[in-house]
Amino acid sequence: MSVDLTVVVPAYNEERRLGPTLAAIRAYLDEAGPEGKGGRWELIVVDDGSTDRTAQITVAAELDDPRVHLIRSDRNRGKGHALRLGVLASRGARVLITDADLATPIEELERLDKALTDGHAAAIGSRAGAEATIEARQHRLRELLGRGGNFLIRTVAVPGISDTQCGFKLFDGDCAREAFTASRLCGWGIDVEVLQYLRRSGRPIAEVPVRWAHQEGSKVRPFDYVKVLAELTLLKARTVRPADVLVAALFLTLSVTLYSGRWAAPGDRYLPDSLQDQNQWEWFFAVTADNVRHLQNPLFTTLQNFPDGVNLMANTVMLGLSVPFAPVTWLFGPALALNAAMTLGLAATAVTWYRLIVRRLVRHRGAAAAGAALAAFAPPMISHAHAHPNFMVLFMIPLITDRALRLCEGTSVVRDGVVLGLFTTYQIFLGEEPLLLAAMGMLLFAAAYGMARRDVAKAALRPLARGLGIALAVTIPLVAFPLYWQFFGPQSYTSVLHGDNAGNSPLALLSFSERSLAGDEKTASALSLNPTEQNAFYGWPLVALAFAIVVRLWERAVVKALAFTVLAAAFLSLGPKFRVPLTDVVLAGPWRPLAHMPLFESVIESRVAMVCAPALGMLVALALARLLSAPRTAFRYAGVATVALALLPIVPMPLRAVERAQVPAFIADGTWRRYVGEGESLVPVPLPDPASAEALHWQTAADLGFSLPGGYFNGPWGPDRVGIYGASPRNTSNLLRDVRSAGQAPQITKEWRAAARADLAYWKAGVLVLAPQEHDVELRVTVEELLDRPGKWVDGVWIWDLHKGS
Template structure:
């Protein structure tokens, strides 16, 4: 005879309550259940008479069974034994204290009759009634623990830990057979299994009353979280871990030249950007240490200072890495950020591709590697961590796709807002480019799948509104400071011809296996801006993949995204190669718009990298299971031939110029009074920012005029690289460039006195460098006296002029 209902009661040292509980359950089942029922008591290694009481009940009624669990191993183990021993079409699990009366099964039964696979009793849903309460402190701790559990593990369920749950029997046995936890966390583990399997779960309000002698302690909620964390760690597939390690290894190889000796190695292709970024990490750590405003500093560009929020200081990384900066220095902190960030970016692309496109791990790994380590990314790896540390972008994309599903709009909208907020503190321009790429994809996908668009736009719009409501309050002040605070500016002048040449897409980047400086240099702004060098073999392969898989809507959308981004990256106008024909580009419609006016348009081509990576993953997922070996081998050969030329080589690194003893040994301290600055000769600017390195070596103990940053210039506050020009800084820059000593007139001397007073200068310092003789002669002439050789530099003590 089939069993209609099984009731499972886990019990540990319950001799005082078990007898009345079993009697109450039997009485209710006898009077209400129309079919056969069974009652299973699982003794979890009790040391009192619990097992004897259950055995006596079993002897009196054969429908009551005793299952012995051996030694005490926890509620989860007991429940698993009981459910797996059950035969019921429905399975009820209830605690031995009957805090939720057995009569409440009728409410849960209605939920199963409505088509749910499980109905869980809830003390938090409207309609629930609570009789006797716990102690207020205990209740507060319990609610806090339950909140953490449901937020982290089972979002959307208000009460995961109420021990009164009714399941479809077959599904319960499958879920409990797959469970691994022995403790209280099994409640969450089972609910997660039901959710992953797509089995609907109802949360039903019940009557509940606290019973004295409860086995649950406030710290048990902490144990639940620990169990779930350990379970999640064990659930990570070894292949996924291996893929992550491979990404980290590739990143380490790429940056190996600087890891050899971080403080003494320099990437020459970064020009002055490595000095700038190390300074950004150093100044942020200094602001954190002294609880200063992290959005501004006066350590360079004295007296005006620098608006750090208007510069890409990556507070999202430089703040949490402040302890690394304090202990190991900014060079190591920058290395950690770039190496780890690039590997993490590849890992999140891998996660997105596996979750949304292809389950095949090998295909997803290769697609993610292309997305993260494509030639444009390797180019930016020389100098721009904000363009390679993009691990939030795939997470943002995934959350936006969840919004389109419309299942948990409020939660997903809140999470999207938090992710977006964090990305703003990692890099705003990459976020803008990612949004542009997502818009291109959405428009294309909506065109080919209007049915999906109609079903998705309402939850997406609502979720985006929620995300905006979360983001705006969090970033309102920093963005106000960025755009309207001290040393803010309107837009950045990048000059003309910042778009890509069409030939760049077919060519190879300098650090690609098939590339060289001679071939890439004429087609790019500099070695850090080789934004479109994917190479003709990869472009040809992508074209073939699109043709072969054209029937898939996602392929059409990815192809449109890649082509659209490539066209936009050509700039407001471009020349057709090998001709004198100049055509307008689609970027012209965006170039003068707010936010877009500061974008280097060639960078839009970076959107092509993840699009190409996803196309590659789709192709491999179709190719690898191919039944015909010949087709499989031919396809794999085509992939190898397309990717081999763009395999990245380790970035070039050279020994760093030694910091003069005058700086490194602190000799400079004797030359500076209160509030005075040290003036490197020539005055630091984007072409010569070694003075920033001097500052980081000296633990930011002195200030300098000039520097390398973005700041305002002129009455219109147009953004420029470096400080606003002054007569003396311009003169010294020209001498450094030309190597010619100018005729120093009284007017030049007067201008120098004025500029030195403006900079609050205490000492001028000239280190050995190209044209240092001409620079020394010029400064001698400006000040009317020679400098002195001290600690490996020429020094002009300005206090001598005041005595």
């Protein structure tokens, strides 16, 4: 016999409340249930291994009314397991699940029933919203904890539903049995799992405000929300394919191999091709961790450039990475923290590119892995891997790209807009210039794809515009103050000077980088600013392969868009002017119109070629997916071999690492504390600058116990506050720098001595420190002449104690 309604009640040790609940449900259904009084309904109680009289109470009701049924579990397995047993045993055209405490009165069924009549697959009782009635509240703390947990659940799992955990839900019977058959969870999380299933299968869900009253003895505890999140996380983990895990492990192995020279002894190894950047970045991690520990302003410090300080927001401190890694920095030091962040960050970047390619481009895992590897481990990325984490830890860029594509689909514009805003906010605290370059790449791709598929562009324009507006509304309030501080706060600057030769040579696009398998240090050095800025160097075999792929797959709109993105980005990377190879002809470059625009004026234009890496990776993924699905075995093998041969020359080599210079005992043993008083600075000779920043390593080794004048950072210079690398020059810092470079001590005049006294007073210098180095004799003679007294050899360095007169 068919049944119009099944009511499922999960019960565990409910002897006190179950009897009145069953009586109330039966009375209501007989009077106002389906088909009116005496209508066709059934009531299923699932005893989840109770140890009290729950089963006996149900049996008594079953003997009194054959429409009541008892299902028993051999042991307590959780609410999810009980619900699954009850729903799968149901026969009703509609299925109501309700808790044994009847916190939502059975009379509220009428509201949910109307929602199903209107065409929804499920109607869930909601305690949220103005129309809901809360007749008896929980303890205030319990309620706050519950709301917080529910917020996390609905944000992570089912956005758009305000109350996922109310135990009063009505389903279309077939939809319910299908969803609970597909469910896997046995705990509280089954509510969310079932709602996720219905949402993903396109079934509409109505959220209906209901009356609700807290019942004493409730089995739900505030921390059960944590259990729900844990269950959902485990459920998600079970859906990960073994191939995906293997690919992630491969990317992590590649990243660890790349940094293997440092992992042998992170604190004692240095990447010489990072120039002074490793010292700078370790300092960034150390100062951020120190600010977090002491609850100080993370946007400013006077540890460098004393006493003026450094605007940290205007520098690449990567608060989105250095703050989460603060505990690692505290426990193991900034050297290991930086190495771990870069190793894991590079692997995570490859994983998110892989995820994007699998989701949006090709299903073949091997093809997607090859494309993601090229996107994350391309020569420009390896160049920045020396010590520019802001340009190689880019795991948010594929996530931002995917969320923008979701906006184009227009299915959940508000949710996707909010998430895009949060993603963008986080990326701003990882790196603003990479975000700008990524936006340029997405704009180039969108323009080309829109031209190739005008119908798609027209349909996507409205939801995309609306979603971007929502994203901006989310992002701006979150970043308003940090960006204000960056552009208008202490030690802010207008733009950074990079010189006139920061663009790529066309030859750089076809050549091999220094750390590639086929790389040549001499050629790469001639075509780049330095080893950390080899921003092209894809090699002619890959360029030829990309050309062949585009020709072969030209009919696809995505291939046209990717090809345009590669060409446009490569062309823009030539800078405001470039020389035609093998000639003296200099032409205006495509970057010229952008060169003096806000934000763009601070970009090193050769970096725009980094946009080519993911686009080339996607072209390779498309080609491999086509080849690996080809029926002709010989053609398949030849094609795959061709792709492999084109990529082989740019396979990255492990980064070179050397023994690090020892920190002088004067610093390492803490002797400096006897010479630097409160509010004073330690002045290295010469002062630290972008060319020689070893003193920053001294500072981190001393747990940031003293401040330094000078340093390696971006700061203002002159009345126009133009951005420069390092501190604003002073007479004495310039003099000592010139002696270090030329190796010759100048004739010191009384004007030099007066300038030195003024500079030392400005720096509030407690002691000058000269460590053994090239031209240290000339430096020592110069300082002795400036101060008119000899230095003192203390714990491996020459010092001049300024407390004894200058």
